[in-house]
Amino acid sequence: xxxxxxxxxxxxxxxxxxxxxxxxxxxxxxxxxxxxxxxxxxxxxxxxxxxxxxxxxxxxxxxxxxxxxxxxxxxxxxxxxxxxxxxxxxxxxxxxxxxxxxxxxxxxxxxxxxxxxxxxxxxxxxxxxxxxxxxxxxxxxxxxxxxxxxxxxxxxxxxxxxxxxxxxxxxxxxxxxxxxxxxxxxxxxxxxxxxxxxxxxxxxxxxxxxxxxxxxxxxxxxxxxxxxxxxxxxxxxxxxxxxxxxxxxxxxxxxxxxxxxxxxxxxxxxxxxxxxxxxxxxxxxxxxxxxxxxxxxxxxxxxxxxxxxxxxxxxxxxxxxxxxxxxxxxxxxxxxxxxxxxxxxxxxxxxxxxxxxxxxxxxxxxxxxxxxxxxxxxxxxxxxxxxxxxxxxxxxxxxxxxxxxxxxxxxxxxxxxxxxxxxxxxxxxxxxxxxxxxxxxxxxxxxxxxxxxxxxxxxxxxxxxxxxxxxxxxxxxxxxxxxxxxxxxxxxxxxxxxxxxxxxxxxxxxxxxxxxxxxxxxxxxxxxxxxxxxxxxxxxxxxxxxxxxxxxxxxxxxxxxxxxxxxxxxxxxxxxxxxxxxxxxxxxxxxxxxxxxxxxxxxxxxxxxxxxxxxxxxxxxxxxxxxxxxxxxxxxxxxxxxxxxxxxxxxxxxxxxxxxxxxxxxxxxxxxxxxxxxxxxxxxxxxxxxxxxxxxxxxxxxxxxxxxxxxxxxxxxxxxxxxxxxxxxxxxxxxxxxxxxxxxxxxxxxxxxxxxxxxxxxxxxxxxxxxxxxxxxxxxxxxxxxxxxxxxxxxxxxxxxxxxxxxxxxxxxxxxxxxxxxxxxxxx
Amino acid sequence: xxxxxxxxxxxxxxxxxxxxxxxxxxxxxxxxxxxxxxxxxxxxxxxxxxxxxxxxxxxxxxxxxxxxxxxxxxxxxxxxxxxxxxxxxxxxxxxxxxxxxxxxxxxxxxxxxxxxxxxxxxxxx
Numbered sequence: 001x002x003x004x005x006x007x008x009x010x011x012x013x014x015x016x017x018x019x020x021x022x023x024x025x026x027x028x029x030x031x032x033x034x035x036x037x038x039x040x041x042x043x044x045x046x047x048x049x050x051x052x053x054x055x056x057x058x059x060x061x062x063x064x065x066x067x068x069x070x071x072x073x074x075x076x077x078x079x080x081x082x083x084x085x086x087x088x089x090x091x092x093x094x095x096x097x098x099x100x101x102x103x104x105x106x107x108x109x110x111x112x113x114x115x116x117x118x119x120x121x122x123x124x125x126x127x128x129x130x131x132x133x134x135x136x137x138x139x140x141x142x143x144x145x146x147x148x149x150x151x152x153x154x155x156x157x158x159x160x161x162x163x164x165x166x167x168x169x170x171x172x173x174x175x176x177x178x179x180x181x182x183x184x185x186x187x188x189x190x191x192x193x194x195x196x197x198x199x200x201x202x203x204x205x206x207x208x209x210x211x212x213x214x215x216x217x218x219x220x221x222x223x224x225x226x227x228x229x230x231x232x233x234x235x236x237x238x239x240x241x242x243x244x245x246x247x248x249x250x251x252x253x254x255x256x257x258x259x260x261x262x263x264x265x266x267x268x269x270x271x272x273x274x275x276x277x278x279x280x281x282x283x284x285x286x287x288x289x290x291x292x293x294x295x296x297x298x299x300x301x302x303x304x305x306x307x308x309x310x311x312x313x314x315x316x317x318x319x320x321x322x323x324x325x326x327x328x329x330x331x332x333x334x335x336x337x338x339x340x341x342x343x344x345x346x347x348x349x350x351x352x353x354x355x356x357x358x359x360x361x362x363x364x365x366x367x368x369x370x371x372x373x374x375x376x377x378x379x380x381x382x383x384x385x386x387x388x389x390x391x392x393x394x395x396x397x398x399x400x401x402x403x404x405x406x407x408x409x410x411x412x413x414x415x416x417x418x419x420x421x422x423x424x425x426x427x428x429x430x431x432x433x434x435x436x437x438x439x440x441x442x443x444x445x446x447x448x449x450x451x452x453x454x455x456x457x458x459x460x461x462x463x464x465x466x467x468x469x470x471x472x473x474x475x476x477x478x479x480x481x482x483x484x485x486x487x488x489x490x491x492x493x494x495x496x497x498x499x500x501x502x503x504x505x506x507x508x509x510x511x512x513x514x515x516x517x518x519x520x521x522x523x524x525x526x527x528x529x530x531x532x533x534x535x536x537x538x539x540x541x542x543x544x545x546x547x548x549x550x551x552x553x554x555x556x557x558x559x560x561x562x563x564x565x566x567x568x569x570x571x572x573x574x575x576x577x578x579x580x581x582x583x584x585x586x587x588x589x590x591x592x593x594x595x596x597x598x599x600x601x602x603x604x605x606x607x608x609x610x611x612x613x614x615x616x617x618x619x620x621x622x623x624x625x626x627x628x629x630x631x632x633x634x635x636x637x638x639x640x641x642x643x644x645x646x647x648x649x650x651x652x653x654x655x656x657x658x659x660x661x662x663x664x665x666x667x668x669x670x671x672x673x674x675x676x677x678x679x680x681x682x683x684x685x686x687x688x689x690x691x692x693x694x695x696x697x698x699x700x701x702x703x704x705x706x707x708x709x710x711x712x713x714x715x716x717x718x719x720x721x722x723x724x725x726x727x728x729x730x731x732x733x734x735x736x737x738x739x740x741x742x743x744x745x746x747x748x749x750x751x752x753x754x755x756x757x758x759x760x761x762x763x764x765x766x767x768x769x770x771x772x773x774x775x776x777x778x779x780x781x782x783x784x785x786x787x788x789x790x791x792x793x794x795x796x797x798x799x800x801x802x803x804x805x806x807x808x809x810x811x812x813x814x815x816x817x818x819x820x821x822x823x824x825x826x827x828x
Numbered sequence: 829x830x831x832x833x834x835x836x837x838x839x840x841x842x843x844x845x846x847x848x849x850x851x852x853x854x855x856x857x858x859x860x861x862x863x864x865x866x867x868x869x870x871x872x873x874x875x876x877x878x879x880x881x882x883x884x885x886x887x888x889x890x891x892x893x894x895x896x897x898x899x900x901x902x903x904x905x906x907x908x909x910x911x912x913x914x915x916x917x918x919x920x921x922x923x924x925x926x927x928x929x930x931x932x933x934x935x936x937x938x939x940x941x942x943x944x945x946x947x948x949x950x951x952x953x
Contacts (some may be wrong), residue, residue, distance in 0.1 A: 009929070010934065028868040786896065
């Protein structure tokens with residue numbers, strides 16, 4: 001009996017020890033305190049002194065880690081510096097680097113098996129890996145970027161091959177996979193994924209969807225090429241925003257051609273796995289600004305960088321400082337997996353970016369020889385051969401899970417829509433050398449040299465802001481802008497059978513949005529339309545984010561003629577909202593008018609009273625922003641009800657894309673516009689005041705229902721809209737959720753209800769004789785969840801504070817009490 | 829007598845720890861099987877294997893704790909497994925204990941089969 005029980009117990013334990021059961025990984029490897037998960041505790045802290053070796057290293061490299069976990073790399077040449085960077089990046093972020101590579105290359109199945117197949121198929125159908133291979137093949141083998149990617153790769157692989165048992169990141173253990181060998185091309189994969197995140201602008205989708213419901217004239221007004229409120233990146237000589245508010249045409253008849261086109265686009269987007277384009281523009285977005293010496297208290301140029309991206313643990317950024325005596329001395333953040341600093345500063349120059357959001361991708365309806373198995377496509381009557389690729393998807397054990405046949409025209413990948421084939425051209429497929437651009441930027445001695453380094457940047461288009469020690473400030477929206485034939489618009493599906501549909505080139509750099517040392521003494525960008533169309537009417541995109549953040553930062557900078565670095569820091573978490581300033585008075589006025597007309601009920605009166613108590617500041621402790629935000633949501637759905645799918649439709653009403661809130665403001669000028677009428681209410685014709693009042697009342701009812709008494713903590717902004725920073729694999733216990741933060745839709749630190757996007761890196765740099773910088777990001781330098789350096793920056797970040805950045809010229813300049821680890825890397 | 833027990837306990841615990849460190853978790857049933865086979869019944873092989881396997885892993889855990897934030901690992905990893913941190917540590921000790929108990933039990937049976945009734949005589953006790 002006892003033998004039988006023992007045998008069963010042993011069999012069960014051996015089985016669960018060796019094999020995963022359900023979602024549980026193999027328990028033996030995992031629980032083993034010498035080799036399993038527990039061992040990662042031993043790698044949580046950096047050893048005070050250590051050494052390593054990297055094949056190909058020419059000379060010894062010293063890496064000092066300061067108490068913020070930042071590696072200061074002192075090398076004698078570039079190749080050695082990037083080898084060392086690869087080594088330390090892999091030590092801190094190996095899982096993140098490899099996961100990002102697999103995701104961008106459409107190879108997640110190799111770790112996750114069949115459940116990742118659809119994501120991988122979408123990535124490959126979209127042509128991301130295909131584009132990367134083209135870029136890599138075209139990369140100049142003698143370029144700094146290529147050398148750096150190769151050296152970086154050597155460093156990563158040196159770390160992988162020298163890892164001790166405790167060094168394998170916990171995520172690999174949980175997944176039961178091993179790290180793969182790093183390749184230089186992986187760095188380009190990362191940029192490709194960033195191009196998808198930032199440079200895949202499908203504004204045409206929203207406009208076409210609206211056109212299908214309310215006709216072209218109305219759709220063009222709701223999703224315009226030009227913002228009705230102009231506060232452009234390239235200063236237009238005005239000292240205030242310009243409101244070009246025009247009457248919006250009444251909803252017209254549905255456009256059947258657009259209905260067909262939108263069905264095609266929806267299928268295309270679904271086939272490409274891109275999901276719903278364009279999130280709420282008020283809730284996301286990056287900022288940057290620079291102030292010339294004449295408007296700073298110190299008399300030196302100041303620059304602030306504040307890129308907003310998905311918030312993850314570990315962070316998308318890795319902070320570093322690289323010194324090559326007499327040649328390079330650059331600090332800042334880069335992407336784990338990519339050599340070099342992307343946003344940062346050197347002894348003379350500081351720089352940062354926001355996303356331009358220009359329209360750089362187009363679709364073409366192709367004419368193919370065989371709808372089911374095409375081999376050729378026709379252009380100007382001539383048949384051209386299609387490029388054909390067999391894509392294989394492998395499982396963790398190497399078995400082929402699935403194969404796809406993909407086709408490419410000279411424009412890009414083709415996707416089948418029913419019996420039609422549509423190809424896509426996108427600047428992200430074009431040969432480019434982003435690594436070179438960023439690396440060369442680090443060598444710039446002044447703003448002009450920095451602008452030169454970024455002049456060949458391709459994708460995604462970025463508003464690159466630079467300031468230098470001589471007091472120059474400049475901004476240029478760099479990247480390839482396609483020049484289209486005809487009206488130049490990029491928001492239509494073109495006829496692929498004609499070469500005249502193709503792009504005719506790219507805008508020359510001299511035509512990029514640009515400003516240097518403007519008379520106003522400062523420059524700012526916040527994803528708004530870069531150029532006032534009255535200055536340059538060229539098509540660069542459409543459906544721009546509302547310029548609330550741009551207006552706010554311009555307000556703050558115009559109002560301060562002696563800006564300090566600390567003021568720059570405070571601006572980054574300024575709770576003021578131009579959006580609230582624009583809409584709250586309108587809600588209150590409408591409620592007052594309804595009240596005086598005897599149409600207000602107790603709910604409306606209470607809602608108006610509560611809203612009037614708000615100072616329009618998105619502070620953590622305010623209890624009224626939650627009411628305003630809900631009222632804005634109600635207002636949009638009631639006003640734009642004509643855009644929602646009709647009753648009985650199979651379309652998802654929550655997928656309806658509404659115009660930006662600046663269009664709502666435009667509509668306010670016409671109190672009796674037919675747009676205000678809620679066609680869902682029969683026998684009643686609402687006007688502006690009625691809809692504003694109904695929205696406010698409905699918001700109060702909804703917020704009370706969800707959050708209780710208006711005086712209670714449920715209404716606190718810190719509880720209503722905290723930051724939620726998920727681990728890359730969405731493991732909850734590796735995540736930091738419910739972090740109270742300042743800011744909301746339309747503020748300089750915007751957020752949405754998911755809390756998953758936000759300020760990914762905040763930096764302020766003063767370009768005096770001694771460059772001073774302050775910075776932080778949410779998370780920490782280490783990717784090891786057990787490490788104290790995993791979340792050590794979170795509190796600072798959540799409080800809107802920044803840490804001084806150490807910037808020593810030599811190892812000896814780093815205060816010994818600030819050094820936590822000294823790594824010496826030797827040639828092997 | 830007491831000293832002999834302590835020495836035996838320490839040696840066996842470290843045998844489990846060293847074997848785990850050098851070979852991996854599956855060294856536990858191997859060592860326990862050998863224990864059950866080599867030690868005679870009066871030496872209480874099952875008892876010692878069970879206790880010492882857990883103690884061996886405990887010593888490894890203590891080594892981990894001395895060199896890093898074990899509590900943080902317990903907290904984070906416990907979250908993944910859906911266990912409170914303390915329960916995860918207990919599980920980590922029960923796992924080798926059960927492995928050792930079951931393997932040493934089999935070792936004892938194999939020994940009995942191998943040596944037969946000879947070992948059961950009072951003279952051999």
